[in-house]
Each structure stands twice: as structure tokens, then as C-alpha cells.
Amino acid sequence: xxxxxxxxxxxxxxxxxxxxxxxxxxxxxxxxxxxxxxxxxxxxxxxxxxxxxxxxxxxxxxxxxxxxxxxxxxxxxxxxxxxxxxxxxxxxxxxxxxxxxxxxxxxxxxxxxxxxxxxxxxxxxxxxxxxxxxxxxxxxxxxxxxxxxxxxxxxxxxxxxxxxxxxxxxxxxxxxxxxxx
Amino acid sequence: xxxxxxxxxxxxxxxxxxxxxxxxxxxxxxxxxxxxxxxxxxxxxxxxxxxxxxxxxxxxxxxxxxxxxxxxxxxxxxxxxxxxxxxxxxxxxxxxxxxxxxxxxxxxxxxxxxx
Numbered sequence: 001x002x003x004x005x006x007x008x009x010x011x012x013x014x015x016x017x018x019x020x021x022x023x024x025x026x027x028x029x030x031x032x033x034x035x036x037x038x039x040x041x042x043x044x045x046x047x048x049x050x051x052x053x054x055x056x057x058x059x060x061x062x063x064x065x066x067x068x069x070x071x072x073x074x075x076x077x078x079x080x081x082x083x084x085x086x087x088x089x090x091x092x093x094x095x096x097x098x099x100x101x102x103x104x105x106x107x108x109x110x111x112x113x114x115x116x117x118x119x120x121x122x123x124x125x126x127x128x129x130x131x132x133x134x135x136x137x138x139x140x141x142x143x144x145x146x147x148x149x150x151x152x153x154x155x156x157x158x159x160x161x162x163x164x165x166x167x168x169x170x171x172x173x174x175x176x177x178x179x180x181x
Numbered sequence: 182x183x184x185x186x187x188x189x190x191x192x193x194x195x196x197x198x199x200x201x202x203x204x205x206x207x208x209x210x211x212x213x214x215x216x217x218x219x220x221x222x223x224x225x226x227x228x229x230x231x232x233x234x235x236x237x238x239x240x241x242x243x244x245x246x247x248x249x250x251x252x253x254x255x256x257x258x259x260x261x262x263x264x265x266x267x268x269x270x271x272x273x274x275x276x277x278x279x280x281x282x283x284x285x286x287x288x289x290x291x292x293x294x295x296x
Binding site for chain 1: 188189192195196197200201204205206209211212214216217218219220221222224226228229233235239242243244245246247248249251255256260263269270271275278281285286
């Protein structure tokens with residue numbers, strides 16, 4: 001088993017238009033997936049996230065590079081090109097398992113994240129509703145207390161209670177109307 | 182329109198980056214791993230989370246598991262066509278797309294995900 005190493009010089013083997021084709025193909029595949037998702041829904045669109053359109057282009061380019069290299073040495077290079085593309089395909093089979101792991105982990109992580117804030121929002125909504133009750137109770141207590149230092153005008157406690165309840169209700173309503181709550 | 186322009190640019194950059202990484206790595210079988218890198222998925226799922234929310238992206242990535250299994254089968258079929266049937270890379274990869282479509286949609290239908 002040979003060691004993994006970098007060979008930056010292999011970038012020089014490619015022609016400028018080959019990189020342009022890859023860029024265009026990658027962009028087109030992403031746009032195509034978006035169109036499929038909006039037309040047929042998330043499930044079918046998700047399927048096309050693993051479309052081997054890019055692999056077709058890269059395998060063809062690898063074959064072409066190997067043939068070109070062998071032809072420079074005066075050999076046919078066709079068989080060598082096919083073998084290089086086959087090796088790339090064998091690597092892609094393992095890469096597909098990595099992609100499978102990526103999809104499972106991403107799906108689980110996104111689901112966990114989407115659950116956590118919604119439960120927090122639910123608890124916040126619950127707390128704002130309970131604040132209405134607590135505030136009403138507090139106002140009621142202060143209204144009915146014996147040791148009042150000052151005599152309030154008649155109807156003061158009822159008005160304060162109503163105002164506090166109204167304020168808390170407005171807060172709770174505004175929060176519940178917020179997007180995502 | 183702007184959404185699709187962003188998709189095109191982000192997808193193009195991601196795919197180019199992964200394929201260049203595959204080009205500079207040796208041996209070839211290891212570089213082939215990047216042929217199945219989730220470059221389109223990274224671009225699309227990022228936009229999906231931003232635009233449609235987490236549940237939509239989770240649904241997409243769940244369906245992507247079927248596509249990934251189909252991609253593994255597709256890669257094995259391409260490898261066999263190149264070595265045993267001695268086809269050129271372009272016809273082998275294009276013919277095998279039929280296998281990918283059958284396996285991917287078969288798994289999605291089995292999982293009941295076409296709703």
C-alpha cells in the first residue's frame with residue numbers, strides 16, 4: 001500500500017478550459033438540484049445531491065490526461081487511461097460511503113438543532129403566559145394588603161392590575177406571533 | 182434568479198475545489214475519494230438551511246443517503262465496465278447513470294420518501 005502524498009505539478013497537466021468545464025458543470029449540477037427540489041420536493045431533490053455528474057467529468061479527464069501522457073512517450077495509452085479511470089471509480093465507491101456518513105450525520109445534527117431552539121421557544125412562551133398569571137396574582141395581593149402606607153385613590157389597584165395584565169398579554173402575544181415560535 | 186446565480190457560483194467553487202484536491206493527491210485510488218465528495222451537497226444544503234429551514238435540509242439530507250448508496254453501486258459498475266468490458270470512460274460513466282437512477286429511486290420508493 002503506497003503512502004498518500006501531494007503532487008501539485010499535476011495541476012499543470014490540465015488545460016484552462018478543463019477547469020472552466022468543471023466549474024460550469026458543478027454550478028449547473030447545483031442549479032439542477034435546486035430546480036428539482038423546487039419542482040418535485042425535498043426528497044427527490046435530496047436524491048440528486050449525490051448525482052454522479054461531476055464524477056463523469058472527472059473520470060473522463062483522468063483518462064484523457066493518462067492517454068496524453070503516454071502518447072507523449074510514443075505509446076497508445078488507451079488501456080492505461082481506462083485503468084486510471086477505473087482506479088478513480090474504485091476510490092469513488094469508498095468516497096460514496098463517506099458521503100453516506102456525511103448525509104446521516106448532517107441529517108441527525110440538523111434535526112437535533114431544530115428541536116432544541118423550538119423547545120426553548122416553547123418554554124419561553126410558557127413562561128410569558130405564566131407571567132400574566134403571576135403578575136395578576138401579585139397585583140391582587142398588593143391590592144388586598146393590610147399595611148398600605150398610603151391610601152390610594154379609589155379604583156387605583158384595579159386600574160394597575162388591568163394595566164399589568166394587559167402589558168404581559170401584549171408581550172406574550174407579540175412573542176407568539178414572532179416567526180418560528 | 183439571484184438564488185440560482187448564487188447556487189451556480191457556490192456549486193462551481195465547491196466542485197472545482199474538491200476536484201483540484203483530487204488532482205493533486207496520490208495514489209489515484211485515494212484521489213478518487215474526492216470524486217464522490219459532497220461538494221454539490223455542501224453548497225445546496227447550506228442554501229437550504231438558510232432559505233427553507235432546518236427541517237427541509239434534514240429531509241433533503243435523509244434522501245441523500247439513498248443517493249449515496251446508489252453512488253457506491255454506480256462506482257462499482259463503472260469500475261467493472263472499464264476493466265472487464267473495456268469501455269472508454271465517457272460511455273461507461275454515462276451508461277452507468279441508468280444504474281444510479283434505478284438504485285436511487287428504488288431505495289427512495291422502498292423508504293417511502295416520495296411523498
